[in-house]
Amino acid sequence: MKYHVNETCIGCGLCVATCPAVFKMNDETGIAESITADIPAIMEDSAKEAQEGCPAGAIESV
Template structure:
C-alpha cells in the first residue's frame, strides 16, 4: 500500500490522524495533514482505507 495526501486540498479536519495515527498526523503550524508512513504495513491498511473514505476534502489517497 502506498499512501499520499494532498495538502493543497486538505482542510485540517484531522479525521485521518484520529483514524490512523501511526500513518497520519497534523502539522503544528496549520493543522494540515502530514503522512508519517507512506508505506504502512498490513496492520494499518484498514485504518488507512477508512481515513481515505471519511476525509471530508478527499485529500487522503492510497494505492494497493
C-alpha cells in the first residue's frame, strides 16, 4: 500500500511524529510528503494511525 498527502495538508507534522519512516516535512512548502514506495508491512499500522489522526484529512491511501 502507498499513502499520498494531498493539498489540504496544514503542515501540523502529526503524521511525521506518528510515522517518520513514511512521512516527512518538505522544507520548501512547509507541508508533509509521503515516501513514494510501497509501505513495508511493519509500518502499515503506524501509517494508518497517521492517516486516521490527520486533522485535515489530507492523507489518502492509494
